[in-house]
Amino acid sequence: MAAAEIPNLTDSARAVLRLLASHGPVTRPKLGAMLDLSKPTMSAAVSELSALGLVASRGIERGAIGRTATIYGIGPGAGYAIGIDVGAAQVRAVAYSMDAQKLASAEEPIPEAIAGDADAVGAVVESVARATMARVAKSFRALRAIAVAVPRIVSNNRFDRPGGPSAVLGLLRRSIKVPIILENNVNCAAIGEMHFGAAQGHQTFAFLQVGVRVGLGFITEGRLFRGAGGAAGEIGRMPFPWSASETPYREGLEHYLGSRALIERCRVDWPAGEGVPPDSAKDLFARALEGSPPAVVAVARHGADIGRLAAGCIGMLDPGLIVLGGGVGRNPLMTENVERVAAELAWSTPIAVSSLGDDGTALGAVKLAVDYTLGLMLREGRHPAVVLPPASNVES
Incomplete structure (x- = not known):
């Protein structure tokens, strides 16, 4: 399959297409007023775009005194x-x-x-x-x-x-x-959350993913921050553990906060009288929701750990909002602990859970x-x- 040719448009046609892409369907009179284009120029631009299939009629708007106006939107030819x-x-x-x-x-x-x-x-x-x-x-x-x-x-x-x-x-x-x-x-x-999810309306925020691995996407003033080499947000590389008695090792934080290590800690700490330990993060959260005491403790502890990571992100970036995602991070059972610990160690910052799931x-x-x-x-x-x-x- 070959790529379709990108049409070469006049300045006025591009202005109309730009507005429809950003604002959605608009009537022809409103298009002309918003772009300050004369009626002949507006008609020529719409005709040019219509001939290419780049705009199409989306219906009719009826005014208070019976006048009608065609509503235009981006067409399937785009x-x-x-x-x-x-x-x-x-x-x-x-x-x-x-x-x-x-x-x-x-x-x-x-x-x-x-x-x-x-x-x-x-x-x-x-x-x-x-x-x-x-x-x-x-x-x-x-x-x-x-x-x-x-x-x-x-x-x-x-x-x-x-x-x-x-x-x-x-x-x-x-x-x-x-x-x-x-x-x-x-x-x-992070881009998905800004345009379709929990961060809509926010121009600066951080998306913190916690699952098998951990990662961060940072949006500042409406733009993705990639860093000098495209590696911004690789928070799993932050030194961990970090104390006088322990030496950090490469990707130690990612390993510690990942879902596999979480389940391994549960297996080691699980009381003998509580039956078989959970074999997955999904199983752990299901048991916590049912009120299993060791599961509740494990989830609370992991939420606090993620809260510490969130505090570090807040201190470095001041994102104004953190959206939690990933198979572990987006579980609402942890949100309260994440927000509490992050506020204790940094300052109060809203914590939201991704609304987009796997999509x-x-x-x-x-x-x-x-x-x-x-x-x-x-x-x-x-x-x-x-x-x-x-x-x-x-x-x-």
């Missing part, structure tokens, strides 16, 4: 974008139009037997992308871009490193000839792809850090 979340055990994808309407989604598990095989995982990624495309309405003719979220540091000089995303994305790049945007999964989750990362990725496409159409610099051109069929 195409769509796909966001893909490549997780450890699952690949999820979602397709959105250029005005942020959900068009389709798909997901597929990554069998444990192939989890370490980059080519095999790449085949799952390509399959999910194809399945998503097949579910998009035929009126949305052009796929413009795909953004892929991966659980690793993302930068141009890391793409081809051993164990990097090059092999995983090879088949996708060869078979679907559109730009591929690459971003870290936690960064994408947040894919939603953030598709937002990146939509913004990238609109930037090309509008000749604006909305370029993310890593954009990969389509690969030739002879590349391996």
